[in-house]
Amino acid sequence: MDSCGLIVEYNPFHNGHQYHINQARNVSNSTCIIAIMSGNFLQRGEPAIIDKFHRTKAALHGGADIVIELPYTFAVQNSDRFANGAIQTLNKFGVSSVCFGSESGSMDPFFQAYKTIKNSSEAFDNLLKDNLSDGLSFPDAATAVYETLGLTEGNLDLSKPNNILGFSYVKAIQEYAPTIKPLTIQRKNNDFHDESINGSIASATSIRKQILQSDSMDDDVHNAIPIETLHQLQSYKDKTAIWHDFEQYFPLLRYRVLTMSIKELQNIQGVVEGLEYRIQQTASDALSFVDWMHKIKTKRYTWTRIQRIFIHILTNTKKDENYVDESPSYIRILGMNKQGQQYLNYHKKNFDVPIITSIANTTHSMLAIEERATKAYYSIIPAKLQRKMFKQELQGPIII
Amino acid sequence: MDSCGLIVEYNPFHNGHQYHINQARNVSNSTCIIAIMSGNFLQRGEPAIIDKFHRTKAALHGGADIVIELPYTFAVQNSDRFANGAIQTLNKFGVSSVCFGSESGSMDPFFQAYKTIKNSSEAFDNLLKDNLSDGLSFPDAATAVYETLGLTEGNLDLSKPNNILGFSYVKAIQEYAPTIKPLTIQRKNNDFHDESINGSIASATSIRKQILQSDSMDDDVHNAIPIETLHQLQSYKDKTAIWHDFEQYFPLLRYRVLTMSIKELQNIQGVVEGLEYRIQQTASDALSFVDWMHKIKTKRYTWTRIQRIFIHILTNTKKDENYVDESPSYIRILGMNKQGQQYLNYHKKNFDVPIITSIANTTHSMLAIEERATKAYYSIIPAKLQRKMFKQELQGPIII
Numbered sequence: 087m088d089s090c091g092l093i094v095e096y097n098p099f100h101n102g103h104q105y106h107i108n109q110a111r112n113v114s115n116s117t118c119i120i121a122i123m124s125g126n127f128l129q130r131g132e133p134a135i136i137d138k139f140h141r142t143k144a145a146l147h148g149g150a151d152i153v154i155e156l157p158y159t160f161a162v163q164n165s166d167r168f169a170n171g172a173i174q175t176l177n178k179f180g181v182s183s184v185c186f187g188s189e190s191g192s193m194d195p196f197f198q199a200y201k202t203i204k205n206s207s208e209a210f211d212n213l214l215k216d217n218l219s220d221g222l223s224f225p226d227a228a229t230a231v232y233e234t235l236g237l238t239e240g241n242l243d244l245s246k247p248n249n250i251l252g253f254s255y256v257k258a259i260q261e262y263a264p265t266i267k268p269l270t271i272q273r274k275n276n277d278f279h280d281e282s283i284n285g286s287i288a289s290a291t292s293i294r295k296q297i298l299q300s301d302s303m304d305d306d307v308h309n310a311i312p313i314e315t316l317h318q319l320q321s322y323k324d325k326t327a328i329w330h331d332f333e334q335y336f337p338l339l340r341y342r343v344l345t346m347s348i349k350e351l352q353n354i355q356g357v358v359e360g361l362e363y364r365i366q367q368t369a370s371d372a373l374s375f376v377d378w379m380h381k382i383k384t385k386r387y388t389w390t391r392i393q394r395i396f397i398h399i400l401t402n403t404k405k406d407e408n409y410v411d412e413s414p415s416y417i418r419i420l421g422m423n424k425q426g427q428q429y430l431n432y433h434k435k436n437f438d439v440p441i442i443t444s445i446a447n448t449t450h451s452m453l454a455i456e457e458r459a460t461k462a463y464y465s466i467i468p469a470k471l472q473r474k475m476f477k478q479e480l481q482g483p484i485i486i
Numbered sequence: 487m488d489s490c491g492l493i494v495e496y497n498p499f500h501n502g503h504q505y506h507i508n509q510a511r512n513v514s515n516s517t518c519i520i521a522i523m524s525g526n527f528l529q530r531g532e533p534a535i536i537d538k539f540h541r542t543k544a545a546l547h548g549g550a551d552i553v554i555e556l557p558y559t560f561a562v563q564n565s566d567r568f569a570n571g572a573i574q575t576l577n578k579f580g581v582s583s584v585c586f587g588s589e590s591g592s593m594d595p596f597f598q599a600y601k602t603i604k605n606s607s608e609a610f611d612n613l614l615k616d617n618l619s620d621g622l623s624f625p626d627a628a629t630a631v632y633e634t635l636g637l638t639e640g641n642l643d644l645s646k647p648n649n650i651l652g653f654s655y656v657k658a659i660q661e662y663a664p665t666i667k668p669l670t671i672q673r674k675n676n677d678f679h680d681e682s683i684n685g686s687i688a689s690a691t692s693i694r695k696q697i698l699q700s701d702s703m704d705d706d707v708h709n710a711i712p713i714e715t716l717h718q719l720q721s722y723k724d725k726t727a728i729w730h731d732f733e734q735y736f737p738l739l740r741y742r743v744l745t746m747s748i749k750e751l752q753n754i755q756g757v758v759e760g761l762e763y764r765i766q767q768t769a770s771d772a773l774s775f776v777d778w779m780h781k782i783k784t785k786r787y788t789w790t791r792i793q794r795i796f797i798h799i800l801t802n803t804k805k806d807e808n809y810v811d812e813s814p815s816y817i818r819i820l821g822m823n824k825q826g827q828q829y830l831n832y833h834k835k836n837f838d839v840p841i842i843t844s845i846a847n848t849t850h851s852m853l854a855i856e857e858r859a860t861k862a863y864y865s866i867i868p869a870k871l872q873r874k875m876f877k878q879e880l881q882g883p884i885i886i
Contacts (some may be wrong), residue, residue, distance in 0.1 A: 338741055340872075341865040345802040345858050368859075370876065373869050404744040460744050461770075465741040469773050470738075476770065 088173040090269070091176035091184045092150070092254065093169070097134050097231045097294065098174050098319060099144040100311045102187075102274060107149040108316035118429040121150040122172050122180055123420065124161035125456065125464035127317055127401070133330040133463060135294050136322040139478045142414025142421040146486045147314035153484075154179065154424035157452050159408065162397050164224065169254035170262065175414045176265035177274035178409065180433050184259065188252045191272025195242030196256045204236055209234045210235070223388045225250070233482060262413075298331050307370045326467045332393070334466045336375040336402055342399060344368045351393040355398040355405050356391070365395070401462045407455055415480045416440045416450055421484030446480040461486050487832050490514035490669070491549070491576035492521045493569070497534050497694065500711045501545040502587075502674060502687045507549040508838045509671040510585035518829040520581055521550040522572050522584050523820065525856065526863035527801070529568045531793025533730040535694050537721040539878045542821040544609060545885045547714035554579065555818040555885075557852050558770035558859045559808065564624065566648055569654035570662065575814045580833050584659065586668055588652045590671025595642030596656045602635055608637070637708070638689065645690035648673060662813075683710050686770060698731050726875065732793070733807035734866045735800055736775040742799060743769045753804045756795040761787070765795070780818045799860045807855055816840045821884030846880040876878045 090110050096103060098402065107119055123145065124136045134141060142153045160171020189197070195246060203210050210231055210420065217227035232244040240251055252270060254373075259266050274287045283292045288310040296307055305317060311319075322328060342367055351362035364382055372378030375396075382392055416439050434441065445453045460479055464472040490510050496503060507519055520793040523545065525538045534541060540555045560571020576584060588596070603610050610631055617627035633646040642649055652670060659666050674687045683692045694709055703716060711719075723729060741768055743751065751762035764782055772778030775796075782792055797803075816839050822830065834841065845853045860879055864872040 097508070337865070340869060341862065342742070344861040344865070345800075347802075350802075366670065370873055400745075402747075417732055457550070461744040462741065464745070469736070470741060471884075473770055 087119060087181065087429055088114070088116040088150075088182045089120050089429060091115040091117065091172075091181035091266075093156075093184065093186060093251075094145070094289070095134070096121075096141045096145050097124075097125045097126050097128060097132075097182040097290050098136065099141060099148050099315045100290060100293055102289075103145075104457075105274055106187055106271065110269070111149075113261060113269050113271060114183045114267075116182065117126060118151045119149060119154045119431050120154065120176065120179060120426075120429075121145055121152050122156050122176055124156050124421045125270075127158060127162050127288055127397045129161060129163070129165070129474065131395070131397050132332060132392040133316075133335065134331050135297065136319055137463065137475065137478070138320040138420060139484065140322045142484050143486070144312070144315040144318040146421050146423055146444055152310060152422040152429065153420045155420050155469055157418070158401070158403070158455050159452055160414070161405075162219035162394050164391070165251050165254045166257070168467075171414065173266070174262050175257035175417060176438065178265060178414060178418055178439050180436060181266060184255060185202055185269040186255055187273040188250045188270040189243065189246055189249055189273060190274075191254075191270055192254075192290050193268060193270050194291050196253060196268070196270070197448060199232075199237050199242050199244065200256055200260060201239060206280075206283045206394040207210070215271065216362060221342075223386055223391070225388055226385075242438050246280060248471065251279070251364060255428040260299075261471050272339055273306055283307065285312055293336065298329060301329075324466075326471055328467060330463070330466070332375045332396075333398075336372075336378070338465060339396055339400055340369055340372060340378070353404045353406075355403045355408055357405075361387070363396065365399075369411055401455070401459045403455060403458075407451075414439065415452065416442050418445075418456075421486070423447060423486050427485070443483040472473075487516070487518060487602055487829055488516045488520035489551075489580065489829060490516040490519050490580045490668075491579070491581035492519065493572040493576075493584065493586060494521045494545070494652075495524045495528050495534070495690070496521075496541045496578050497524075497528060497532075498711060499541060499686060499715045500538065500690060500693055501546050502689075503545075504548050504712055505687065506585075506587055506671065507672055507829050510669070511549075513671060514585055514667075516582065516584045518551045518825055519549065520554065520576065520579060520826075521545055521553045522556050523574055524556050525558055526860055527558060527562050527797045529561060529563070529565070530790045531562060531795070532732060533646075533735065533797075535697065535729050535731075537860075537863065537875065537878070538820060539884065540718040540722045542884050543650050543886070544589050544712070544715040544718040545820050546823055552822040552829065553820045555820050557814060557818070558801070558803070558855050559852055560814070562794050564652045564791070564794075566649050566657070569651065569658040571814065573666070575653060575817060576721075576816060577666060578837065578839050579817055580836060581666060583656060583669050585669040585671060586652045587648055587673040588670040589643065589649055589673060591648055591670055593656075593668060595719065596653060596668070596670070599632075599637050599644065599653060599657055600660060601641050602637060606635060621786050622788055622855075623791070625788055626785075642675050648689075653796055655796055655868075678819045683707065686710055689829035698729060701729075704873050726864075726871055728867060730863070730866070732796075734776045735796075736772075738776070738865060739775070739796055739800055740769055740772060740778070751799075753797065753806075755798040755807055755808055757798075757803050758792070761795065765799075794886075801855070801859045803855060803858075807851075814839065815844050815852065818845075818856075819843050819883045821886070823886050827885070843883040844861075844880050 092110055113120055126134050128134055145153050147407055156172050159219040213231040213234055214227055217230050229245045232238050237244045244250060257266055259268050283296055283306040286309050293310050295306055348362050351357055368378060442448055445457055464475050492510055492710050500625055506842045511519055545553050558573050613631040613634055614627055617630050629645045632638050656668055660667050683696055683706040686709050688788050693707055693710050697703055748762050751757055768778060768781035772781060842848055845857055
């Protein structure tokens, strides 16, 4: 029973994701599509617009057979760590292939790039180091090295976000899971970061922006997402009265930073090189979350890196809670359909880590972070609803 | 130049406080009345209804010549520690006497009680210990001992809050400042904890309750407070749109407790005997601050003791920041009138601790707590206003 893994965030699930699932099923010739999805907080250091349970439902209706959760400790990390966590988890879950979107839709450029970098790893490391000490951010420093090595021309432009992520997957597969077959399909239209919806295949960024700015879902949004995503977005809003956005967490974050000691701030994951002072000093004058971000931002730190720090502050995740170099020690199933249940029954004796379907009655320390993250995520809705929404964490998986 | 010290909270300043100042001036025959006042958080573990700066203005208009601040580290503590901090600070500030309100208006019963307890200190300690191990709260345990020793009959009933506080002052004077002359005046009407306003002399509790419940100041309130208090209450509300109440901090507190580790909660001041588990376990189900309090409350812990813990959680005040056994290492002047300025000029060479008038450019660690406490206090108003209100901490004293 062959399965194909997809690494996703579905924030929210849209027509492009639907296309990705359909294509992945075709090119992998798999009977089971397994989506590993970030939970309530995402790789770019943002709260998801609706919670992981509602996003899981949309994904299952969109054709995923099983949705498993990428633990917080891998999800809210840079692309390499994110990819390592996702690939290792999919590997433990027994997938035969992984399929991701790229600009060209061909694997060869990825393999070539991997080979080039592998063969010049010493030069790569030295160039990267030089660029970093020149004050560049990590992605900018890496892109500059790719340029030097000729990896921003031709079929694989490693300055494009999707190619960077794809390349991280390929590296992780080579290093941790060489039996997984990497597959890629060409992306349809719309850039990763497009800010406005343009037709029926639109970026998640543009869809979120339109929804959050108008606090409603207009025809453009309807046109870009499957009807079930619309239902889940609406259902979440009906229950909690909100769609999540970083600004809603600003009062909590500001309060928190203003009452933390410098030492406590230093202990938060991702806080390095004196950033604790910069974050605290700018807190008093910040008038909004975005204003605060602008006050902290320098060439050296990417926007997403600072956002990830804020998520770690929000969830009180400390440096000594970083399990990112460990491989996943459990697999959490968020939801599945009949096909997924069959896959699970067929394979369940082969897994070397426990399969869990809720965080009730488990004691793994990674799950303590998960619980805290979920509570932090819901902290901006009324107490009564927080309790109700949190109960989803304690129930079994979503079955459709 | 004789001065008389008053230990106050002025939450808010009312006609009874006005009477207290006038009487203190008479019985002490002093030219200068010095009020030592809790800052933004109070002895009973509550946020003050308006900030310390607006309460200082009301106090100066009500006849206090100087208002100095009782540091957070003494203010949000049980009555003995509160009294020790206040008496030691007043002593360093050179007061000749201290005048407090009591049920009888006579000092003799206090001296007799002090003597009785002093002479039976071993018996007292043993009885107290027995009562505590029977699961009584500290005040209940102490009251039971007073009863056994015959100290709840006659002129000094040590089950009455005002007498308990007064007795703490007397003990602190005997132990730390025997040159200060203790004076007492009889309280007018209204019990400390009266919940409804009854005439022109009403308890601060009843005045606050009426203001917060109706979110306005009706005729009863007008009747119980001087016009300047009315102005300060109104002015504060005009600037910030709120009067402070614990419920407003509930979302922050709940978020904070739900994202703290048990170890972090254990490190918060006042958290003992496994209370950290009780506080965290009840957090998820609490629907309001009062609901949460009821869920935590047992016979062993008084309401105010639990409230003080919540204030320490809110301000992130840890056990190792407890300076309560140290004597005050600075005196902070919040405000004064001409008379107060003369007193200060006359005495300033005699003080053995620095006199400060703002927290700008000072590095004392007690002031770091003060800064954090003030930021936590304002954390429930919009960011822009927080910044504006906080600036009061950096300005010189209020002069009228």
